[in-house]
Amino acid sequence: MEASVRNEIHQDTTRMNIHDLVRELNENVGAVVVQTMAGVKDRTSPYKWARPDGPVPRQEFEDRLRLGYRVWKTVYMADGKHVALAWLMGANPRLEENLPVLYIQEQRSREVIGAAEAFVNDTYAA
Numbered sequence: 001m002e003a004s005v006r007n008e009i010h011q012d013t014t015r016m017n018i019h020d021l022v023r024e025l026n027e028n029v030g031a032v033v034v035q036t037m038a039g040v041k042d043r044t045s046p047y048k049w050a051r052p053d054g055p056v057p058r059q060e061f062e063d064r065l066r067l068g069y070r071v072w073k074t075v076y077m078a079d080g081k082h083v084a085l086a087w088l089m090g091a092n093p094r095l096e097e098n099l100p101v102l103y104i105q106e107q108r109s110r111e112v113i114g115a116a117e118a119f120v121n122d123t124y125a126a
Contacts, residue, residue, distance in 0.1 A: 078120035
């Protein structure tokens with residue numbers, strides 16, 4: 001992945017309104033995955049956060065959601081919606097066979113971003 005694309009994804013993720021970000025994640029990976037990314041127990045939270053007039057997630061949840069969006073968008077831009085979802089929810093050899101979505105929940109940014117970039121570049125960089 002080119003540095004300019006990587007920077008564009010980061011900038012978009014940082015600048016995006018949290019309600020729009022959650023709505024896009026809900027539409028592309030589903031509310032259950034969003035709930036898992038954020039690490040919340042309430043199944044309705046992703047729907048509430050996606051409403052333009054809905055509540056803003058607590059900072060720790062927002063941080064996880066932004067990381068999740070960034071990781072998802074990296075794979076999505078290279079390989080499309082279905083591959084990006086499968087990648088998030090599948091055991092990953094670059095992450096000790098753990099699910100990337102759990103690395104997002106734990107905010108293990110370097111590892112999960114590295115694994116996503118390695119996947120789209122077909123290299124081992126995690």
